[in-house]
Amino acid sequence: MTKPIIQLRNVTFQYDETQALNDISFQVQEGDFLALLGPNGSGKSTLLKLILGLLKPTKGEIELFGEPIQAFKQHEWIGYVSQKSNSFNSGFPATVEEVVKSGLTKKVGLFKRYPKNVDQLVIEALQAVGMESFATRNIGQLSGGQQQRVFIARALIAEPKLLILDEPTVGIDHENVQSFYDMLVKLNEERQITMILVTHDVDIVSEHISHVACLNKTIHFHGYKNEFDDISEQTLDAWYGHKVRKIH
Numbered sequence: 001m002t003k004p005i006i007q008l009r010n011v012t013f014q015y016d017e018t019q020a021l022n023d024i025s026f027q028v029q030e031g032d033f034l035a036l037l038g039p040n041g042s043g044k045s046t047l048l049k050l051i052l053g054l055l056k057p058t059k060g061e062i063e064l065f066g067e068p069i070q071a072f073k074q075h076e077w078i079g080y081v082s083q084k085s086n087s088f089n090s091g092f093p094a095t096v097e098e099v100v101k102s103g104l105t106k107k108v109g110l111f112k113r114y115p116k117n118v119d120q121l122v123i124e125a126l127q128a129v130g131m132e133s134f135a136t137r138n139i140g141q142l143s144g145g146q147q148q149r150v151f152i153a154r155a156l157i158a159e160p161k162l163l164i165l166d167e168p169t170v171g172i173d174h175e176n177v178q179s180f181y182d183m184l185v186k187l188n189e190e191r192q193i194t195m196i197l198v199t200h201d202v203d204i205v206s207e208h209i210s211h212v213a214c215l216n217k218t219i220h221f222h223g224y225k226n227e228f229d230d231i232s233e234q235t236l237d238a239w240y241g242h243k244v245r246k247i248h
């Protein structure tokens, strides 16, 4: 039996002037691979910040792993790779292995020691994203897509149950997007990591994604990927307020 990892009930969020989210209710189940789609300004980042506990809903409730978010303490269960992770300049003074190791800080606490097998853990995390041969390189000397993989390894080393990726394929060239997806699917299937992939690109929805949620201030659709495929472009246009083209 799968259980909800995230449950939102009637969540509304208001910045001073702007209502960013209106009456959002949906669940993410253990093992789901969810693409959260929405145009610019549709509330995707706001929704993520609510799930990560960085903002509090104006109205409504959020549960993580079956607990009200206010009581939830296992923050190391949630890995987050932000949109801006892959923007180091070439002189940034950290190696790939140092960046990955820093992903353990949340788990071991800032002033506690790393486990004895930390080097092995770093290599395993890098192997999972196909980046082990870059371990000693400077992070700033990697391409945007390679840096993104390293940041996923940094999240993986803490053994998350849920991985949230904000626009992960930005900066990855077209030929490498498929292998990037294959890597995410492998993590989802082999390690049973629940995935939420945030994007404003409808095209990006790969065949491997299990669920899709369409957000534009409110949730217009949340369901299986094959149900999403049946939605017409006209309906998407109406939700998003502009022309949308689906590429299969």
Ligand SMILES: Nc1ncnc2c1ncn2[C@@H]1O[C@H](COP(=O)(O)OP(=O)(O)OP(=O)(O)O)[C@@H](O)[C@H]1O
Residues within 6 Å of the ligand: 015, 016, 017, 018, 019, 020, 038, 039, 040, 041, 042, 043, 044, 045, 046, 047, 200
């Ligand atoms: N700190 C803030 N203060 C006031 N309004 C904000 C703030 N952050 C976001 N907003 C507004 O809330 C709405 C939702 O913004 P949000 O950043 O969540 O959208 P998004 O879907 O992540 O957009 P994008 O795809 O462009 O990153 C927008 O109208 C935005 O202008």
